[in-house]
Each structure stands twice: as C-alpha cells, then as structure tokens.
Amino acid sequence: MEWEAPALVLSAAPYGESSAIVHLLTEEHGLFHGLSRGGSARAGRALWQPGNLVRAVWRGRLPEQLGNLSGELVHGSAARVMAAPLALAMLASVCAVADGSLPEREPHPRIFHLLTRFFALISLDPEMAGWNGMAALLRWEACLLGDLGYGLDLSACAVTGATGGLAWVSPRTGRAVSDAGAGTWRPRLLRLPPLFLDEADPGTSTDWQDGLRLTGHFLARDAFGQHHRPLPAARLRLADMIGAMAAPD
Amino acid sequence: MGGADIDRLIALLARLPGLGPRSARRAALALLRQPQTRMLPLAHAMEQAARSVRTCSSCGNLDTRDPCTICTDPARDRGLVCVVETVGDLWALERAGVHRGVYQVLGGTLSALAGTGPDDLNLAPLLARLDEGGVREVILALGATVEGAATTHWLQDRLAGFDVPVSRVGQGVPMGGALDVLDDGTLAAALTARKICS
Numbered sequence: 198m199e200w201e202a203p204a205l206v207l208s209a210a211p212y213g214e215s216s217a218i219v220h221l222l223t224e225e226h227g228l229f230h231g232l233s234r235g236g237s238a239r240a241g242r243a244l245w246q247p248g249n250l251v252r253a254v255w256r257g258r259l260p261e262q263l264g265n266l267s268g269e270l271v272h273g274s275a276a277r278v279m280a281a282p283l284a285l286a287m288l289a290s291v292c293a294v295a296d297g298s299l300p301e302r303e304p305h306p307r308i309f310h311l312l313t314r315f316f317a318l319i320s321l322d323p324e325m326a327g328w329n330g331m332a333a334l335l336r337w338e339a340c341l342l343g344d345l346g347y348g349l350d351l352s353a354c355a356v357t358g359a360t361g362g363l364a365w366v367s368p369r370t371g372r373a374v375s376d377a378g379a380g381t382w383r384p385r386l387l388r389l390p391p392l393f394l395d396e397a398d399p400g401t402s403t404d405w406q407d408g409l410r411l412t413g414h415f416l417a418r419d420a421f422g423q424h425h426r427p428l429p430a431a432r433l434r435l436a437d438m439i440g441a442m443a444a445p446d
Numbered sequence: 447m448g449g450a451d452i453d454r455l456i457a458l459l460a461r462l463p464g465l466g467p468r469s470a471r472r473a474a475l476a477l478l479r480q481p482q483t484r485m486l487p488l489a490h491a492m493e494q495a496a497r498s499v500r501t502c503s504s505c506g507n508l509d510t511r512d513p514c515t516i517c518t519d520p521a522r523d524r525g526l527v528c529v530v531e532t533v534g535d536l537w538a539l540e541r542a543g544v545h546r547g548v549y550q551v552l553g554g555t556l557s558a559l560a561g562t563g564p565d566d567l568n569l570a571p572l573l574a575r576l577d578e579g580g581v582r583e584v585i586l587a588l589g590a591t592v593e594g595a596a597t598t599h600w601l602q603d604r605l606a607g608f609d610v611p612v613s614r615v616g617q618g619v620p621m622g623g624a625l626d627v628l629d630d631g632t633l634a635a636a637l638t639a640r641k642i643c644s
Contacts, residue, residue, distance in 0.1 A: 210559045214463055243629060247592050275592050276631020279617075280638055282599040289596055293558050430558045434600070 198260045200226060203271060204253040205312055207296040209245035211237040219245050219266050220296050221253055224309045228299040231255050231266030244268055246275035247292040248316050277320040284319045284326030286435045287334050291315065293429035294338065298345060298420040305344050311337045331405040331439070332392045338412035339393060347371065347419035349411075351393060354378045365389055368414055387411045402443040409436045452478070506551030506568045508533050516540075516548060523547040525582035527572065529601065531555055531589060539587065547585075550575075555588060555597040564600065576608045586614040590635070 204221040207228070212218045217236030221229050231253075235241040244251060250272040257264030278284035291312060299305060315333050319326040342348055349371045353360045356378030365374040365386035379386055389411065390404035400408065413436060417428045452474060460470035477485040501507070502514035509515055516522060526547025530536050531554060539545045550572040554562045575581055586601055588594040598614055605612050618636030619628065628636075 208559055242591065243631070270629055270631075273629055273631030273634075276590075276629070277634050279590065279592070279595040279635065282602075285592065285595055285599060289592055430556070430563055431596070434556075434596075 198258075198264075199254070199256045201252070201254045202226065203313075204229070204251055204268070205292075205309065205316065206245050206247055206249045206251060206275075207292045208247055209233070209236060209242075215241075217241070217245055218263070221251075221266070222295060222299070222305075222309055222312065223253070224306045225304055226255075227303045227305055228296070228301050229255060230301065231257075231264045233266045233268070236266070243273075243276075244270055246273070248274040248278070248288045248320075250274065250313065250316065272317070272320070274316040274320040278323045278326065281323035281326055283438065284323040284330065286431070286438050287319060287326060287330055288316065289431040290429070290435040291334060291337065293431040294341065294416065294420075297424075297426060297429050298341065298416065308337075308341055308344055311340055328399055331408075332398065332400045335390075335392060335400075335405065335408035335412060336396075338416065342371075342412065342415050342420065345420050347415055349373070349393075349415065351389070356380075363389055363394060366411055371415060387414060402439060405439045406436075406443040409439055504571055505536075505549045506533070506553060506571070507536055507549060521546075525580055526585065527575065527581055527583070528585045528587050529572065530587050531594065531597075535587065545585075552588075552597070555591075555593040556600060557593045564604075567597075569601075569604070576605070576610060581608075581610050584610055584612045586612060588614075590617050 202223045202225055204223040207220045207222055209217040209219045212232065215235050215238035217233050219231055219233050219236060221231065223229060233241060233245060236245050249270060251268035252271055253266060253268040255264050255266055274288065278288050295308065295312065299308070315330065315337055318333060319330045322329070339349055349366060351363060351373045353373065354363060354375035355367060355370065355372035357375055359375050359377070362375040362377060363373040364376045365379050365383065366372065366389045367374055368385070368387050373389060374386055387410060388407040390400055390408045392398040392400035392404055392408065413428060413432065416432070421428055456467070456470045456474045459465055459473050460467045465473065477488065498510040499508055500510070500512050502509055502512055502517060504513040504517045507514040507516060511518070523546050527550055528539065528545050528547055529550045529552060530539065531552055533551055536549050536551055551568060553568045554560065554566060556562055556564065556567070572584070584605055586598045588598050602612055616639050618632065618639050619625065625633065
C-alpha cells in the first residue's frame with residue numbers, strides 16, 4: 198500500500214539513533230503515523246518539525262503496518278514562527294491538541310483545512326499572530342470538538358430558547374445560555390466570548406482567556422478525559438501566556 | 447559463534463550509538479586480536495571512567511571533578527553563562543573554542559512527547575548563580591527546533607526578573623552554505639536576523 202498527499206506534521210519522536218516516528222495529519226487519511234528513516238538526524242530533523250506542510254509519501258506492505266514515511270517540504274511554518282513567542286506557543290498547542298485528540302486513520306478534512314489555513318495565517322506575519330490568530334485558534338478548537346462528537350451548541354439559549362444575548366455556556370451540556378437565562382447559575386457557567394458567534398470579531402486578550410477556558414474545559418473532559426489523558430503541556434503553556442497578557446486589563 | 451563471552455561482548459557493543467550487530471562484530475574482533483594492547487587498556491579506561499566521572503553540581507557537565515574543570519578554571523569568564531541542552535552541545539562549543547565563559551546544561555528541552563516539563567530542567571544552579579550576582583549575560587544556545595525555541599522563550603520569561611541581559615544564538619545561513627539550496631524557513635530566519643554592515 199502506498200499514498201502520497203499533502204500533510205501537516207503534528208509531532209516527531211526520535212526512534213533509534215537517527216529515525217523518527219512521525220505523526221501527520223492529511224486530508225484524506227486523517228491522523229497517520231509512520232517511520233521516517235533519518236528523520237531525527239541532522240538532515241531530516243528540519244523537515245519533520247511540527248506545523249510544517251510537507252508532501253508526504255507513506256509506504257507499507259500491509260495497511261495496518263506502521264510504514265515508512267518520506268517527504269518534501271512545501272511550507273515551513275515552524276521556522277517562520279520560531280522568533281515569535283505567541284505564534285510559536287499557538288503552533289505547538291494546536292499540534293499537540295490535534296495529535297492527542299484525533300483518532301488515527303479517520304479523515305477529518307475540515308480540521309485539516311482549517312489547520313492549514315491557520316498555519317499560513319500565523320506564519321505569514323508571526324509578530325501579529327496573536328491578534329490575527331487567537332480567534333482562529335479558538336474557533337478551530339470548537340470545530341475540533343464538533344468533529345469529535347462533543348460540539349458546543351451555540352444556536353440558542355438552553356433556558357429561554359432565545360437566539361440573542363448568548364453570553365454563557367453550560368459546563369455540563371455545552372449548550373449556550375443567555376444573560377437573562379443564566380440567573381443564579383451564572384457563577385457556575387463558562388463565559389462565552391463573542392468571537393465564537395461572530396467570525397469577524399478578533400476578540401480581546403480577556404476574550405481569548407475565556408475562550409481557552411471554555412474549549413479547554415470540554416477538551417479536557419471529553420476529548421482527552423475519555424482517554425484518561427490530561428490536556429497537553431503546550432496547551433496549558435498557551436493558556437498561561439494568554440492569562441499573563443490578560444492580567445493587566 | 448565463538449562462545450558466550452564473545453556473544454555477550456558483541457551484544458553489548460551493538461547497543462552503542464553508531465554500532466549495529468555487524469560493526470559490533472568487527473569491533474569485537476579487532477579488540478580480541480590484540481587483547482593486551484587494545485582490549486585491556488580500553489576495559490581499564492572504561493572502568494575508571496565509570497567509577498570517577500560524575501555530573502557537575504554547578505553546571506551539569508560530566509567530569510571527574512565536582513565542580514568540573516570548566517567551572518573551576520580561573521581563566522573562565524564567570525559573568526558569561528551559556529545555556530545548552532545537553533553535554534554534547536557543551537562539548538561541541540568547547541571543541542570550537544568560541545565560548546570563554548561558563549555553561550549551564552539543562553538536560554533537555556520542554557517536550558510534551560518526552561514528558562519534559564519546566565520542573566525537569568536543570569535550571570536551579572543557574573538561578574542560584576543569578577541570585578548571587580556577577581552574571582553579566584546569559585546566552586541561550588538551544589536547538590533551532592520548535593521545542594528548542596519554545597524552551598528559549600520560556601527561559602526568557604523565567605529570567606526576565608533578574609535584570610541580566612539574555613541573548614540567544616543566531617540562526618540562518620550555515621558556513622559554506624549556498625542560498626539556493628537552503629529551505630525557505632532557514633532563509634526567512636537569516637533575513638530576520640540580518641545585520642546592518644555599513
């Protein structure tokens with residue numbers, strides 16, 4: 198069996214002296230693992246950096262085998278964001294979240310396309326990545342939850358049925374709650390930043406913090422909790438970084 | 447093949463980096479052909495090193511002394527601390543002879559895959575040195591990988607409160623490298639790190 202496709206590198210773990218076990222996300226094949234000979238050697242390491250878009254070739258005698266990977270760089274996002282702390286933290290976070298939550302060999306084309314667009318966005322202007330990218334990252338996490346079957350229902354208030362004034366989300370059901378419907382439950386609800394309802398809203402640092410708390414709750418409970426795994430350290434570091442930015446507000 | 451002792455020797459040699467079963471057999475044969483001049487001195491040196499080499503409590507280097515030769519060298523500039531990932535990186539800088547200060551070996555980088563978090567990094571001796579005062583600059587010489595860069599940014603934040611300049615090694619065109627064979631990421635890093643020269 199053999200396939201060739203554009204793929205996003207999510208992680209690469211050294212294997213043996215110079216090889217690496219690479220985790221890729223492709224449009225057609227979903228999350229795919231493979232062994233890259235020389236993948237952690239000096240020449241191969243640059244290719245398999247998280248966030249890079251590569252033209253990957255996977256070969257295996259049987260489909261269920263780990264298989265061998267080779268690739269050619271198409272767009273090196275990792276090198277472009279290395280000097281920008283926030284952009285790098287965002288890149289590391291989405292790669293770790295996708296790698297840890299997506300099921301293997303199950304296509305999720307929407308997740309792949311959004312992630313490709315996201316990496317292009319943050320690597321184009323890494324210094325501005327925070328302002329351009331955080332809202333995109335949060336919407337991508339919400340989309341990921343949806344694709345995994347744990348989607349948030351932000352269509353109407355769970356209490357009143359109203360479609361306007363949605364400001365909270367129930368941490369139990371993931372359904373939106375309006376300000377009027379929140380009542381005495383407000384302290385227990387998660388704040389819903391407007392950027393989840395308005396695609397044009399880039400949000401503020403406080404919105405990003407609330408957004409990370411919102412998606413983080415469901416990622417931790419459903420996507421990672423189901424596998425008895427904690428949220429990835431890279432995702433926690435991003436939340437810390439945004440928390441520090443939001444603190445002076 | 448040649449008895450249990452030889453098989454065991456080959457099996458142990460084959461576990462070393464750079465050696466597979468075939469090259470381990472060749473190495474074992476070369477040693478066994480000259481036991482007095484090659485094998486026994488090597489065995490003695492290995493035993494000696496295993497007993498005497500330890501990790502420097504100050505910088506994390508490997509040496510027979512603690513603190514290590516670099517940390518106790520009076521000719522070294524103790525105000526200049528270079529932070530590296532592994533002892534191998536320290537040895538590479540020493541081989542090049544380009545750093546006349548002291549080192550701090552972190553023992554890894556922040557990595558979710560390897561399960562390395564901030565608490566696993568050997569940073570405490572550096573923080574103690576900064577607390578004592580006398581450090582003029584901290585140079586972060588970590589790898590140009592996503593994990594290395596993430597650790598560099600984390601260290602910058604961690605060291606921000608010490609009022610000591612923190613620099614990091616440059617990235618870009620390697621010595622002897624031609625622009626047309628470089629990947630776009632390296633070219634972007636080289637252009638970002640450009641210097642005004644006139």
